[in-house]
Amino acid sequence: MPPTPSPLVVTPVHDRAAWDALVRELGGHPLQLWGWGEVKATGPWRAHRLHVTAADRTVGVAQVLVRRLPFPFRALSYVPRGPAVAPTDPTAAVGYGVGDEAMRSAVAQAVVSWCRANVGGVGVSFEPDWPEGTSLPLTGAVPGDQPILLPSTIVLDLTRSADELMAAMSRTTRADVRSGGREVEIRRVTDEAGVRAVLEVYRETAQHAGFALHSPEYYLSIHRELGDASVVVAAFHEGRPCSFVWDVMSGTTAFELYGGVNEAGRKARANAPVKWFAVRLAQDAGLLRYDVNGLLNDGVSTFKRSFAKHEDQLVGTVDVPFSPLYRLWVQAVPLAKRVLRTLRRH
Secondary structure (H helix, E strand, C coil), X not given: CCCCCCCCEEEECCCHHHHHHHHHHCCCCXXXXXXXXXXXXXXXXXXEEEEEEECCEEEEEEEEEEEXXXXXXXXXXXXXXXXXXXXXXXXXXXXCCCCCHHHHHHHHHHHXXXXXXXXXXXXXXXXXXXXXXXXXXXXXXXXXXXXXXXXXXXXXXXXXXXXXXXXXXXXXXXXXXXXXCCCCEEEEECCHHHHHHHHHHHHHHHHHHCCCCCCHHHHHXXXXXHHHHEEEEEEEECCEEEEEEEEEECXXXXXXXXXXXXXXXXXXXXXXXXXXXXXXXXXXXXXXXXXXXXXXXXXXXXXXXXXXXCCEEECCCEEEECCXXXXXXXXXXXXXXXXHHHHHHC
């Protein structure tokens, strides 16, 4: 095993351009970009961007979201799809921020120490963008049983050719992609008026499927804060959007946030060609991976599974408790969710 980098220095970053350059340098996930922290800050979270160095060399970065909790819990720290870790060999290819065991452990431990000293509360949760089986030795770590992001997903390898990606699809999805949505026009949406029109499709989708949405301003903040890293692709029928997919992109990874379709889009079978358009945009941009963002046992996940013959598992949630109250907090979360669902039904 290569030697553990030591000593490590953790420095908060307060400059957007400098932070995003660091994330891209290490192949970090789009949820580690500055803009995503600003989006979450429209709600109960606050973002801290931590630059980890050893001998003046960048060895890791972690955007830590901090949520204030009711007394006596105080706070929870959360690292979505991070940290991004450099390889121990500075001449090695960066990839997408996995690093090796010694570097992963050292960087994550440095982030834990910073959170313990500067935030406190019940603890810190990591949900790294690393495949299942990736080791992360951390003092006091326990498997988290309240994930925010699902560890089961499909990650398309964008280094494969378009023909290879098409061959992995189901026959029906491949046929829909090849038909290209003959009754619709598919294009990227870049203006705010277009995003607002797409959100109307999402509202119809939510009503049809029975799930809750954030406020329109939340989604518009993604468009504003992520800028070019926010990629909305929509199909248009008679001049109005009828199906869409909304991705965020870093230097290596496209991550699918949302998607929706209305009745016109369903009739035109627009969903598959819209997703394929988004995949091809990511591939043309030189990205390495397209993550469909989670699989459940529902119709949406059945559609996602039609794009590949494989599924992927990530390492899942890793918690480092700071307080005996940690266990009480994780027991309280499911109860709070059940109460919220009951209130929504009334």
